[in-house]
Amino acid sequence: MTSFKTNSQTQTQTQPQTPSAWQPFKDAFYAYAKWLVSISWKLFFGASFVLMMAGGMIEMPQLAFLLIMISIVIKASFKQQIQAEEKATAATYLAEAEQLKRQLVEARLSAMQAQVEPHFLFNTLASIDHLIETDPPRASLMQKSLIALLRATLPAMRESTTSSVRYLGQELAVIRPYLDIQKMRMEDRLQVQWDIPEGLNSAEMPNMMVLSLVENAFKHGLEPKAEGGTLALRAEVIHGKLIITVRDTGVGFYPSEIQGAAGSSSGGFGLKNIRERLALIYGDQASLSLRALEPYEGSGTLAQLTVPYKVVPIELQNSL
Numbered sequence: 001m002t003s004f005k006t007n008s009q010t011q012t013q014t015q016p017q018t019p020s021a022w023q024p025f026k027d028a029f030y031a032y033a034k035w036l037v038s039i040s041w042k043l044f045f046g047a048s049f050v051l052m053m054a055g056g057m058i059e060m061p062q063l064a065f066l067l068i069m070i071s072i073v074i075k076a077s078f079k080q081q082i083q084a085e086e087k088a089t090a091a092t093y094l095a096e097a098e099q100l101k102r103q104l105v106e107a108r109l110s111a112m113q114a115q116v117e118p119h120f121l122f123n124t125l126a127s128i129d130h131l132i133e134t135d136p137p138r139a140s141l142m143q144k145s146l147i148a149l150l151r152a153t154l155p156a157m158r159e160s161t162t163s164s165v166r167y168l169g170q171e172l173a174v175i176r177p178y179l180d181i182q183k184m185r186m187e188d189r190l191q192v193q194w195d196i197p198e199g200l201n202s203a204e205m206p207n208m209m210v211l212s213l214v215e216n217a218f219k220h221g222l223e224p225k226a227e228g229g230t231l232a233l234r235a236e237v238i239h240g241k242l243i244i245t246v247r248d249t250g251v252g253f254y255p256s257e258i259q260g261a262a263g264s265s266s267g268g269f270g271l272k273n274i275r276e277r278l279a280l281i282y283g284d285q286a287s288l289s290l291r292a293l294e295p296y297e298g299s300g301t302l303a304q305l306t307v308p309y310k311v312v313p314i315e316l317q318n319s320l
Contacts, residue, residue: 032074033074033078033082034078036071036074036075036078037075037078044071044072044075048068048071051064051067052064052065120215123185124142124146124185125146127142127184128146142181142184145180145181146181148173148176149174149177149181152170152173152174152177153174166204166205166312167201167202167203167204167205167312168200168201168203168204168210168235168244169202170205170207171205171207171208171211172196172201172210174208174211175210175214175233178211179192179214179231182218186222186223188228189222189228189229190222190228190230190231191228191229191230192231193230193231193232193233194233195232195233195234195235196234197235197236200235200236200237200242202311202312203235203237203310203311203312204242204307204308204309204310204311205244205307206278206281206307209274209277209278210246210305212270212271212273212274213244213246213274213305214231214246216271216303217231217246217248217250218248220250220251220301221248221249221250221252221300221301222248222249222250224250224251225250225251229248229249229250230249231246231248232245232246232247232248233245233246233247234247240308240309241306241307241309242306242308242309243304243305243306244304244305245302245303245305246302246303246304247300247302247303248300248301249299250300250301251299252299252300271288271290274288274305282307282308285307285308286305286306286307286308287306288304288306289303289304289306290302290303290304
């Protein structure tokens with residue numbers, strides 16, 4: 001008996017609800033109210049005059065007058081409600097478009113992060129293989145730097161969103177072994193200058209952006225130059241903004257070459273991708289600039305990344 005009652009309740013719950021008999025009238029009323037709101041008062045009074053004339057012709061002026069009065073009440077009272085609904089619909093469309101844009105950028109980032117720079121990785125492994133026979137202690141150092149680089153990079157590759165909170169110290173943990181490897185490969189052809197206060201290690205920084213600028217400095221500036229050069233990294237806070245500067249004394253700035261690599265993984269994670277991520281995370285409060293050094297500044301390129309200065313809390317740093 002109990003089982004039968006339960007089945008009956010289940011059937012009752014799963015039965016589709018029949019539409020109300022008044023639903024067509026509700027839909028018609030809403031459509032009429034929406035039309036009234038959409039037309040101007042001038043057009044409304046013109047239509048009302050025509051309606052009064054028609055009501056007089058069919059000897060029903062009172063009914064026409066009553067319909068006009070009801071329409072005035074509907075037009076005045078429903079205007080704000082319908083406009084609010086239209087604004088809400090427009091906001092929903094904008095939010096969906098923004099979400100699709102964010103998903104597109106995140107998909108690009110995930111695809112790019114899935115491949116550690118093959119050119120750099122293969123060259124490093126080849127260098128380690130060569131040094132094992134010619135200079136084992138140096139091969140060991142390069143191998144340790146590569147392990148440190150991968151250990152620091154893998155957590156960033158697991159990030160599923162472009163806006164995950166990270167901090168500058170994590171970026172530097174990736175960049176230091178990267179530069180150690182490049183230094184061992186280029187030897188005296190490379191000089192590295194650091195000007196990053198330790199107090200800025202806790203500053204918020206979206207992942208992989210600074211590394212991308214460093215990679216571009218090597219790929220497009222220092223490696224093509226026979227005598228090598230200097231890479232200088234600087235971090236400072238000016239007027240509430242964290243400014244990261246990556247400067248190299250390489251072959252110089254070639255817009256066509258850089259822009260050609262901006263959307264591909266061959267130029268780091270891509271300058272275009274950095275700008276899109278900055279726009280998604282910070283809006284117009286962040287920027288990326290890239291320019292050739294002036295003659296009085298020496299040869300090379302200067303890249304500057306600017307984001308709002310925010311300190312990641314200690315407890316959040318420990319969880320990252």
